[in-house]
Amino acid sequence: MFKNNMSVKGLIGIIFTLLFILGDVLWADISYYVNGKGDVVRVVETTIATSKEISNLTDSNSSVIEKSLKDISKRELSDDELNLIAVISQGEGTSLNYLLASSIAKKNNLTNPYDATYGFGKYVPKGTKVSTMTFGEVKKLQRRMISIQKKLKKKRRSSVIGMMQFNQATLKEFQKKCGLKDSDLFSEINQNKMTVKLLKEIGLKDFKAGKISAYRFQNKLAGRWASIACPKTGKSKYNQPTKTSTKKIRLALSKLR
Numbered sequence: 001m002f003k004n005n006m007s008v009k010g011l012i013g014i015i016f017t018l019l020f021i022l023g024d025v026l027w028a029d030i031s032y033y034v035n036g037k038g039d040v041v042r043v044v045e046t047t048i049a050t051s052k053e054i055s056n057l058t059d060s061n062s063s064v065i066e067k068s069l070k071d072i073s074k075r076e077l078s079d080d081e082l083n084l085i086a087v088i089s090q091g092e093g094t095s096l097n098y099l100l101a102s103s104i105a106k107k108n109n110l111t112n113p114y115d116a117t118y119g120f121g122k123y124v125p126k127g128t129k130v131s132t133m134t135f136g137e138v139k140k141l142q143r144r145m146i147s148i149q150k151k152l153k154k155k156r157r158s159s160v161i162g163m164m165q166f167n168q169a170t171l172k173e174f175q176k177k178c179g180l181k182d183s184d185l186f187s188e189i190n191q192n193k194m195t196v197k198l199l200k201e202i203g204l205k206d207f208k209a210g211k212i213s214a215y216r217f218q219n220k221l222a223g224r225w226a227s228i229a230c231p232k233t234g235k236s237k238y239n240q241p242t243k244t245s246t247k248k249i250r251l252a253l254s255k256l257r
Helices: 002-022 059-069 079-092 096-101 103-107 135-151 168-177 188-201 204-208 214-224 246-254
Strands: 026-034 040-048
Touching: 079 188, 079 246, 096 103, 135 168, 168 188, 188 204, 204 214, 214 246
Parallel strands: none
Antiparallel strands: 026 040
16 A cells, blocks of 8 residues: 555656646646627637747748848848747737638638738728738728727727737837838838837847846837736736737747847
């Protein structure tokens, strides 16, 4: 009996040891959503990844980003930096795989991450491709999106648009900082230029050089993208579902140094 108890305890110990080791590569994100019936739905998303495998999780989106970046005269980002963008995009719900799997996106003919709008096309004319529109047209569309949500008496309103989900203020800010005119296209190339500018401004180079900590850089990222967990609370700074946990973003950041 004593031997049997010891063997059971030993087995339990081995299991807990394995779980501890897997702790760095296995985690669950628990989010809460309100479905069409008004019921709160608990969603558990389990992600398995290692530093070696994380690129496989984001291959589809990275390839989309890299393809458009090739058209920029000088390559702005490394593969690991592209991977960071892909991870952020996944959390924002604009990754290619996410759009292809979304019934709402399919209904609104949304298949290109760079054409993504708040609600997956719910508040814009069906088939709208913002990557083919000018900045002037996009800003007008954002105002229209907010107007529609106001009429529908939506408590939470948003104008986010494009693969990296720029709201009105951010789009206007980085359009100006990138020297882009209202007559310029909100193209894949120009969206990437704004993303690169934004990442550099909030400390990408300083983080890579070891001048700022992962905690501080994550905090800055969380200030720009609502889906990223705040390092202090583990939740979104904007009271939205946290789709990119601290473990996920830290895994991506670890590849940058």
